[in-house]
Amino acid sequence: xxxxxxxxxxxxxxxxxxxxxxxxxxxxxxxxxxxxxxxxxxxxxxxxxxxxxxxxxxxxxxxxxxxxxxxxxxxxxxxxxxxxxxxxxxxxxxxxxxxxxxxxxxxxxxxxxxxxxxxxxxxxxxxxxxxxxxxxxxxxxxxxxxxxxxxxxxxxxxxxxxxxxxxxxxxxxxxxxxxxxxxxxxxxxxxxxxxxxxxxxxxxxxxxxxxxxxxxxxxxxxxxxxxxxxxxxxxxxxxxxxxxxxxxxxxxxxxxxxxxxxxxxxxxxxxxxxxxxxxxxxxxxxxxxxxxxxxxxxxxxxxxxxxxxxxxxxxxxxxxxxxxxxxxxxxxxxxxxxxxxxxxxxxxxxxxxxxxxxxxxxxxxxxxxx
Amino acid sequence: xxxxxxxxxxxxxxxxxxxxxxxxxxxxxxxxxxxxxxxxxxxxxxxxxxxxxxxxxxxxxxxxxxxxxxxxxxxxxxxxxxxxxxxxxxxxxxxxxxxxxxxxxxxxxxxxxxxxxxxxxxxxxxxxxxxxxxxxxxxxxxxxxxxxxxxxxxxxxxxxxxxxxxxxxxxxxxxxxxxxxxxxxxxxxxxxxxxxxxxxxxxxxxxxxxxxxxxxxxxxxxxxxxxxxxxxxxxxxxxxxxxxxxxxxxx
Numbered sequence: 358x359x360x361x362x363x364x365x366x367x368x369x370x371x372x373x374x375x376x377x378x379x380x381x382x383x384x385x386x387x388x389x390x391x392x393x394x395x396x397x398x399x400x401x402x403x404x405x406x407x408x409x410x411x412x413x414x415x416x417x418x419x420x421x422x423x424x425x426x427x428x429x430x431x432x433x434x435x436x437x438x439x440x441x442x443x444x445x446x447x448x449x450x451x452x453x454x455x456x457x458x459x460x461x462x463x464x465x466x467x468x469x470x471x472x473x474x475x476x477x478x479x480x481x482x483x484x485x486x487x488x489x490x491x492x493x494x495x496x497x498x499x500x501x502x503x504x505x506x507x508x509x510x511x512x513x514x515x516x517x518x519x520x521x522x523x524x525x526x527x528x529x530x531x532x533x534x535x536x537x538x539x540x541x542x543x544x545x546x547x548x549x550x551x552x553x554x555x556x557x558x559x560x561x562x563x564x565x566x567x568x569x570x571x572x573x574x575x576x577x578x579x580x581x582x583x584x585x586x587x588x589x590x591x592x593x594x595x596x597x598x599x600x601x602x603x604x605x606x607x608x609x610x611x612x613x614x615x616x617x618x619x620x621x622x623x624x625x626x627x628x629x630x631x632x633x634x635x636x637x638x639x640x641x642x643x644x645x646x647x648x649x650x651x652x653x654x655x656x657x658x659x660x661x662x663x664x665x666x667x668x669x670x671x672x673x674x675x676x677x678x679x680x681x682x683x684x685x686x687x688x689x690x691x692x693x694x695x696x697x698x699x700x701x702x703x704x705x706x707x708x709x710x711x712x713x714x715x716x717x718x719x720x721x722x723x724x725x726x727x
Numbered sequence: 728x729x730x731x732x733x734x735x736x737x738x739x740x741x742x743x744x745x746x747x748x749x750x751x752x753x754x755x756x757x758x759x760x761x762x763x764x765x766x767x768x769x770x771x772x773x774x775x776x777x778x779x780x781x782x783x784x785x786x787x788x789x790x791x792x793x794x795x796x797x798x799x800x801x802x803x804x805x806x807x808x809x810x811x812x813x814x815x816x817x818x819x820x821x822x823x824x825x826x827x828x829x830x831x832x833x834x835x836x837x838x839x840x841x842x843x844x845x846x847x848x849x850x851x852x853x854x855x856x857x858x859x860x861x862x863x864x865x866x867x868x869x870x871x872x873x874x875x876x877x878x879x880x881x882x883x884x885x886x887x888x889x890x891x892x893x894x895x896x897x898x899x900x901x902x903x904x905x906x907x908x909x910x911x912x913x914x915x916x917x918x919x920x921x922x923x924x925x926x927x928x929x930x931x932x933x934x935x936x937x938x939x940x941x942x943x944x945x946x947x948x949x950x951x952x953x954x955x956x957x958x959x960x961x962x963x964x965x966x967x968x969x970x971x972x973x974x975x976x977x978x
């Protein structure tokens with residue numbers, strides 16, 4: 358199992374130009390350290406208008422900056438909103454190709470469709486249409502990356518024949534993923550041969566059932582791309598500390614801040630009844646798991662907070678249910694000082710990661726962890 | 728910077744709060760209710776004054792305007808029209824009822840004493856036409872609310888969900904102000920969605936003054952459902968955030 362870091366880029370009020378810059382600078386510093394420590398991926402969301410919760414509307418810029426200051430870590434869109442009011446598909450193909458070139462072939466392309474009225478309403482996008490446009494986009498993108506000349510006449514967009522340049526550095530193209538929030542979306546991912554980029558926790562049992570369903574279906578998939586990405590990733594909080602009570606307490610503060618912010622958003626389903634959004638999406642699951650009942654220490658099941666031994670136990674359980682990658686949210690609202698976030702990363706890399714990696718990876722983690 | 732919370736003036740709003748007879752009401756099953764509901768975004772900052780401190784605003788803030796006809800109840804048929812401000816109590820979506828109007832004196836009395844409905848007397852009606860559904864409230868001889876759903880479109884009733892309400896009421900026993908959480912259960916039999924239109928909204932009639940400014944319309948829905956008015960499970964201290972001031976009063 359591999360480990361990544363996941364960014365919403367949460368910026369507390371008051372928003373001065375310095376607070377925004379400070380948060381971005383801190384994120385970049387964390388990514389540099391994560392790269393040195395052997396974390397496999399950095400993911401960045403695309404969100405708009407989500408006050409304090411996420412100030413990350415241009416992940417391609419953030420990820421480019423990450424790529425420029427790192428050597429190994431893969432940079433991932435988690436996700437690109439595949440809705441025409443947000444992003445034109447030609448621009449997606451072009452931007453991702455350039456980022457793949459600049460990063461030396463380290464790009465992962467997550468796709469999705471937004472789950473909040475806050476965003477969909479802001480772009481005047483029709484919630485009934487987003488699943489259809491997402492499906493259309495993910496079928497088009499690999500062809501735009503790989504065919505020298507491309508033309509398209511579709512439902513939500515079209516283009517005459519042109520040569521879309523440049524092409525991605527990775528051949529045939531970067532791995533593709535689907536954001537999995539609503540129940541059943543893992544099936545959409547499997548049917549298309551795309552990785553399942555989980556953005557909710559669920560319990561171990563729920564996740565295990567999802568993974569079994571996913572693995573079963575992807576064996577007979579019709580891949581949208583030139584190859585199948587059969588990886589399953591999930592998201593988590595991370596706060597690792599030598600003292601278990603401190604780790605759990607601080608981790609719960611991060612989760613609490615995140616949950617408070619998440620609660621303020623207006624889920625598409627709450628505002629606008631549609632079969633296109635059968636659940637409230639990402640946010641309720643995150644809230645439930647992070648604030649749900651835990652053991653005597655107060656740590657909820659599966660959450661990576663506490664001392665290394667506790668976190669190792671929880672991560673082994675995720676590995677056992679078939680998860681390939683766990684991606685960590687490191688902070689929210691700058692609740693935890695930067696030095697503590699970096700120390701948490703170092704301790705996790707030193708004490709936990711070696712139990713999951715090949716010898717080469719473990720050596721890198723140990724070296725970076727000194 | 729502290730989180731944003733509602734800034735409702737309890738001294739003013741408390742004067743008109745209904746009196747609730749404790750928290751032990753039995754359930755009411757209200758069969759065949761016709762529910763017209765409209766969602767519309769509102770200007771963010773002024774609307775904070777329309778939420779109690781128990782709640783914090785949702786982004787973007789929106790109001791829920793609802794006209795419901797209950798053809799069958801323990802006190803006979805009645806209709807209610809109300810305006811709510813959507814927000815969050817802790818992490819839960821809730822709508823704070825500014826004021827409602829009800830066309831039955833018996834129902835008005837029961838809804839206030841059992842669930843803390845801030846209901847005033849008014850003529851409330853739903854008109855169903857081929858191309859639209861209209862909800863109206865007339866109070867004191869003048870129209871105070873008229874909403875429309877146009878371009879009627881059938882949807883699965885399972886896609887409709889309503890958020891629970893918070894009612895500011897005064898407990899008869901200790902005379903203290905309390906926020907009562909009312910979370911009816913709905914069994915839908917029919918659902919429609921359409922374009923929303925607010926024809927008339929008299930802010931003063933709903934106690935909103937200049938704090939309620941309608942912005943971007945979201946949608947309107949029209950549903951038929953059996954509604955179970957619940958036992959009261961939670962109450963909140965209106966002066967405290969929900970995380971600190973919520974009390975469970977029944978399982």
